[in-house]
Amino acid sequence: MRAKKKLKKVHIAIVGGGAAGMMAAITAARQGARVTVLERQDRVGKKILATGNGRCNLTNVNCSIDNFRGADLYFVRMVLNQFPATKTLEFFNALGVCTQVEDEGRVFPLTGQASTVLDVLRFETERLGVAIRVQANIENISRQGYSFILRWPEGEEQADRVVVTTGGKAAPHLGGNESGIEVLKKMGHTVVPIFPALVPLKVNPHFGSKLKGVKVIAGALLDISGKPAVKEEGEILFTEYGLSGPPILQLSRIANRGRLEDQPVFLVLDLFPFWSAEQLMSNLDQRFSFWPETALDVALIGLIHKRLMPIILHEAKIAEPRKLVSQVSQEERIRIATVLKHWTFEVTGSLSWKEAQVMAGGVCTRDFSAQTLESHLVKGLFAAGEVLDVIGDSGGFNLQWAWSSGYVAGLHSAQT
Numbered sequence: 001m002r003a004k005k006k007l008k009k010v011h012i013a014i015v016g017g018g019a020a021g022m023m024a025a026i027t028a029a030r031q032g033a034r035v036t037v038l039e040r041q042d043r044v045g046k047k048i049l050a051t052g053n054g055r056c057n058l059t060n061v062n063c064s065i066d067n068f069r070g071a072d073l074y075f076v077r078m079v080l081n082q083f084p085a086t087k088t089l090e091f092f093n094a095l096g097v098c099t100q101v102e103d104e105g106r107v108f109p110l111t112g113q114a115s116t117v118l119d120v121l122r123f124e125t126e127r128l129g130v131a132i133r134v135q136a137n138i139e140n141i142s143r144q145g146y147s148f149i150l151r152w153p154e155g156e157e158q159a160d161r162v163v164v165t166t167g168g169k170a171a172p173h174l175g176g177n178e179s180g181i182e183v184l185k186k187m188g189h190t191v192v193p194i195f196p197a198l199v200p201l202k203v204n205p206h207f208g209s210k211l212k213g214v215k216v217i218a219g220a221l222l223d224i225s226g227k228p229a230v231k232e233e234g235e236i237l238f239t240e241y242g243l244s245g246p247p248i249l250q251l252s253r254i255a256n257r258g259r260l261e262d263q264p265v266f267l268v269l270d271l272f273p274f275w276s277a278e279q280l281m282s283n284l285d286q287r288f289s290f291w292p293e294t295a296l297d298v299a300l301i302g303l304i305h306k307r308l309m310p311i312i313l314h315e316a317k318i319a320e321p322r323k324l325v326s327q328v329s330q331e332e333r334i335r336i337a338t339v340l341k342h343w344t345f346e347v348t349g350s351l352s353w354k355e356a357q358v359m360a361g362g363v364c365t366r367d368f369s370a371q372t373l374e375s376h377l378v379k380g381l382f383a384a385g386e387v388l389d390v391i392g393d394s395g396g397f398n399l400q401w402a403w404s405s406g407y408v409a410g411l412h413s414a415q416t
């Protein structure tokens, strides 16, 4: 009897064991490929554990192309369509993760633990026989005939295909760095300039410890080169160096890009986004006519946060906050209302990569197929996740990009 010839499995090396890398590994292994994940840290998925304040906002049920930024949104759409948020939920539900939908469509595991997400990914890679090699900081990828050789200081690995999922430079303590970008650049790919995004902003004036910890619901308008650029609304946090909170993180990408292009960038806070300027003035008029013989700072109690009061009056150039309301001129009232509706700060920078959640910019998507995520320059080489020039808004969209692109790269690397 003639012995059956055993077909050699295609061997895929995944560089980076984060969200995109683990998804790529599972998808490729499910297609029957032999898969090795090469991770520079001492364990995979460290960043996943830190997401969503340790709860992992793993996707968003309202996910649409409007939640993404990058040079080529058609590219992003092509990838998301192959693995949308509904598929993410199916994928994790099938691995046993129960989920709950919270504000604005954000999805979290019901356990409230990011470790649930990492655990099921690890168990699934184990079940599929994916090899995981940690402390393998890949510094070079080269072609040798039809194979690739991946090198790190202590070793090397040979593979038929490679998927680069090294993430971005944000959060270096969780593995963030730009080595993957460098490796892809050496192989001929173009890099779009990178800068931190979803990061608190430094502003001038800032009020140091005087306002540290104060939270307000406000509108935040970004003004670039004298033109209103984009507006957000929500809870804003005053910090020692400037401003934070969801609306500020959301605006930080455009603010940092403006500064990178040497444009003057200002942030205008509206502390009463739910009132028109007239409504605010009428409230001031009412309380001032009701308590004419009360000190100004007492008459404003109930309208302005107590710790903000002296600063607001100072910004409105009112030298004596204790003077009687009857002595406050109409012009001074208008100045108070103007600060409350249009409190203007110059953006002087942002916090560093350490405090950023994501990296804007990255490897240019033009160099990759939107259908398969294979490089147009190097056959057999794929990329996925944050290493590419794509980011999402805050709200689960960055992990959705990692899952979608990891899936597409994993699937097509195993099939081509």
Ligand SMILES: Cc1cc2nc3c(=O)[nH]c(=O)nc-3n(C[C@H](O)[C@H](O)[C@H](O)COP(=O)(O)OP(=O)(O)OC[C@H]3O[C@@H](n4cnc5c(N)ncnc54)[C@H](O)[C@@H]3O)c2cc1C
Pocket: 015, 016, 017, 018, 019, 020, 021, 038, 039, 040, 041, 044, 045, 046, 047, 048, 050, 051, 052, 053, 056, 057, 058, 059, 136, 137, 138, 139, 165, 166, 167, 168, 170, 171, 174, 175, 176, 177, 179, 180, 356, 357, 358, 384, 385, 386, 387, 395, 396, 397, 398, 399, 400, 402
């Ligand atoms: C504090 C924090 C909270 C966040 N919360 C959320 C959230 O709740 N929801 C959301 O959608 N997004 C969130 N994000 C963003 C999200 O975590 C990332 O966008 C996502 O993890 C990117 O996935 P990735 O696989 O591309 O990269 P990563 O998850 O960063 O994984 C890359 C992996 O590659 C490894 N690596 C890097 N270089 C090499 C190399 N040369 N050789 C081998 N391995 C290498 C790294 O060590 C890392 O393990 C958060 C980010 C941070 C920092």
